[in-house]
Amino acid sequence: MIPRSAPRWAWFAAGALVLVFFLQVLLVSRLKSPAWDEPGHLAAGVAYLQAGNFLVNPQHPPLLKELSALSLMLTGARLPEGPPTRELLKGNPDYQWMVGSKILVTGDFERNLLRARLPLMLVATAINRHSGSAGRAVPVRAESHGDRACGFCDDGCGM
Secondary structure, rough: OOOOOOOEEEEEHHHHHHHHHHHHHHHHHHHHOOOOOOHHHHHHHHHHHOOOOOOOOOOOHHHHHHHHHHHHHHOOOOOOOOHHHHHHHHHOOHHHHHHHHHHHHHHOOHHHHHHHHHHHHHHHHHHHHHHHHHHHOOOOOOOOOOOOOOOOOOOOOOO
C-alpha cells in the first residue's frame, strides 16, 4: 500500500499497474480455451442460482461459481433441458462438464466464455489492488542484530 503522503506519481503508477494487470488478464483470456474444470464450475454455478441445488461440485466454495453463472444468466443462459441436466441435479458429478459445455456453446461460445470469466477477472484485479494493504498490516518486531541486518526491522537496517 502506498502511504497517503506519497507523491501523486506513485498513486498514478500503482493505478497504472493494476490497469495493466486487468488488461493483460482480459486479453489473454480471450486467447485461451476453457480450462478442463471451467464448464463443470459453470454448470454448478447455474445449478446453484437457477435451481437452488448445491449438490453439484461441492469440492469448492460456491461464490466464484455463482458470480460466473450470474454473469451468464443475466444474458439469458439457463440449464439445458434433458437427461444430463436431470442427472446433474441429482448430484451425479459425471454430467457437470457436459452440461457446462452445453451452456457455453449455446449462443456465441467466445462471448459466453468471456462473460463467465469477467467476474473472476474483476475479483482478481480487486485482490491485486488490495494485496499491498495486507502486506503492510503484518506486524514486525524490531530487533538488534549487531553488525547484521535482516530487512524485517522497523529500524531501517535495510537488508
